[in-house]
Amino acid sequence: MFAPRKIADNYRELINSIGFYPSMLAVVFLLFAVFTMSIEYAEFVKALKKYLSVVLVDSEENARTILSTLAGSIISLTVFSFSMVMIVLNTASASLSPRVIPGLITRKSHQMVLGFYLGSIIYSIIMLINIKKLDDNTVAIPALGVLFSLIFGLISLALFVYFIHSISKAIQVDNVLNDLFKHTKNVIKHIIARQDEHKVDCFPDFNQWYSIESSTEGYFKGVHSDKLCAVLAEHNLQLYIVVNQGFFTVKGYPFLKSSRDLSEEPELVEKLLNCFIFYIEEYISDHYRYGLTQISEIAVKAMSPGINDPGTAVKAIDMLSILLIERLKIADTNYSFKHSDSSPLLYLHETSFDELLHDNFTPIRNYAKSDAYVMTNVLEAFKNILFVANDNEDATCSLFNYLTAIIDDINQQINNEYDRKEVTNMLNAITRISPDQGEQLLARFNAPAK
Structure with missing residues (x-):
């Protein structure tokens, strides 16, 4: 098997x-x-x-x-x-x-x-x-x-x-960051181009589909989509990958859903499971998420006491903001076709925008929350993302929820009046983009300490 x-x-x-x-x-x-x-x-x-x-x-x-x-x-x-x-x-x-x-x-x-x-x-x-x-x-x-x-x-x-x-x-860290940024952006653009070529406006109700359990343990890193789509087309079947790439699965975990019950077709289930890839290393070509993670970790490493390079951290933050702006163009449910088909055969659960914010900015926020220079640039990065995502209600909500956590950390860690003035100026810039929610952030920032 x-x-x-x-x-x-x-x-x-x-x-x-x-x-x-x-x-x-x-x-x-x-x-x-x-x-x-x-x-x-x-x-x-x-x-x-x-x-x-x-x-x-x-x-x-x-x-x-x-x-x-x-x-x-x-x-x-x-x-x-x-x-x-x-x-x-x-x-x-x-x-x-x-x-x-x-x-x-x-x-x-x-x-x-x-x-x-x-x-x-x-x-x-x-x-x-x-x-x-x-x-x-x-x-x-x-x-x-x-x-x-x-x-x-x-x-x-x-x-x-x-x-x-x-x-x-x-x-050289600049060259490493530039290579990671270019490679990650190219992978995102490839997904955007594929979705633009085959637009899907309506997705099935995956809750009604039948679960398929994993037969192995390990980190799910990808799928041989062409091979899998050929099998799906042959058996008139659709498949939905429930978990994100990079998710650690154990034997028996229901990480797939199929459009029909395959409990009586073990050979077909085996053929489907053999199309999935499990290994430890993280290659950007498998998923853009790994590129974002590597850039974020370089920023965190730059803020460590042994290196103390806030300039590199700021550059990494700016790159993350550009990549997240590109990510907004991707649908939360991705899909793959067989060349001769007009409807998707394979649906993939994309890492949500909210998850990407949490996974990539939380380590930076925790390690740099006492550094006014870095935190001000984090706010500027969120301002730039908001400028593009202002019409996207879900993304805007995620951004302001996370901005609330950032403001709470700044209030606890940064007390210098000059630094707080710089933060206020950045919050005013955010307010000009989203007046109501920006005013709430300003009020929270200026509220007296409890």
């Missing part, structure tokens, strides 16, 4: 590991080395060597020296580069957030560089062991292979310079 899901989980773990692309490139270089040796002494290659004689090695000693030097040097570059990767991951975990590590590990450019190093080493060693004496006491020198090894060595030096430049940029 669990074999297909186990295979899918192992596949995802494999392709997201730091050694996946390096291993693939090493195999490619190994095959290229075999191919080079298979044509090294062909007649057309011998003719070609006459035109390239100026850059080819004709001495056994020189060939061995060049290949040995290249292999040893690239091994040194590889060791240093892997050490740099470990330092970056350790620094990112300590100063940013452990949740950003999967994104850094799976950065394709770094893996490609490391893979090129490994492949160059393998290629040079294969060429080295093919320098041998023949029966007529002549020495077979793979001159073309040595030339390729030399070219790969020079490329490795250039890639090493690129790697140092790239890895130093990757750990």
Whole structure:
């Protein structure tokens, strides 16, 4: 029952590991080395060597020296580069957030560089062991292979310079935040585009649907929607995912609902459950919520006493406000189609706007509530969201409910008159957007302490 899901989980773990692309490139270089040796002494290659004689090695000693030097040097570059990767991951975990590590590990450019190093080493060693004496006491020198090894060595030096430049940029907090912001915004826009393409005005009453229990425990991280929609279309079935992505489920938890009773169709239930993904890591490509969480945690980390970087916290807060504004364009119930169908087959429970506010701003509010600079910028972020969401009654209600909690914290923690004046100015700006509710916030802020 669990074999297909186990295979899918192992596949995802494999392709997201730091050694996946390096291993693939090493195999490619190994095959290229075999191919080079298979044509090294062909007649057309011998003719070609006459035109390239100026850059080819004709001495056994020189060939061995060049290949040995290249292999040893690239091994040194590889060791240093892997050490740099470990330092970056350790620094990112300590100063940013452990949740950003999967994104850094799976950065394709770094893996490609490391893979090129490994492949160059393998290629040079294969060429080295093919320098041998023949029966007529002549020495077979793979001159073309040595030339390729030399070219790969020079490329490795250039890639090493690129790697140092790239890895130093990757750990800079501004670059990490910008990457998270762009990636998260792109995922949100993709959902918006899909919903605009297939608009659904009326949703079924999911309370009348039949529950399907989870057969495994773990964090629900996603679904193979194309595969699942194909199964649903085949059996004329609709499915609703009750829980949010990232929700921890246990065996027997009713996390799905189907449009018809499947209690007598265990094989179909098994086929449906095998389309769902459970694992620990958080990748933004699975859901934009993880991007918001990582940005929020970087803001919290920036406010810790050991780092004390309110500027980074403010930048993260501004990014969160822009992403939440984009989130307002997404319906609370998401859906997926099969290309040939005109009605949704799969419905997903989106994380509500209220939940996103709570999950991403509560840690910031708790850690920064005594910092007037950061809290003023939190109020400004809410003002910007209100400006866009003023016509959205549910979002406006959620924003003002949360603003009440923010004002209560500010009243308890910030007593300096200058700081309170700045807060008052920000509340006046909010009042100009929503007069009635803004006045209530001002009254609450200016009320005498109990």
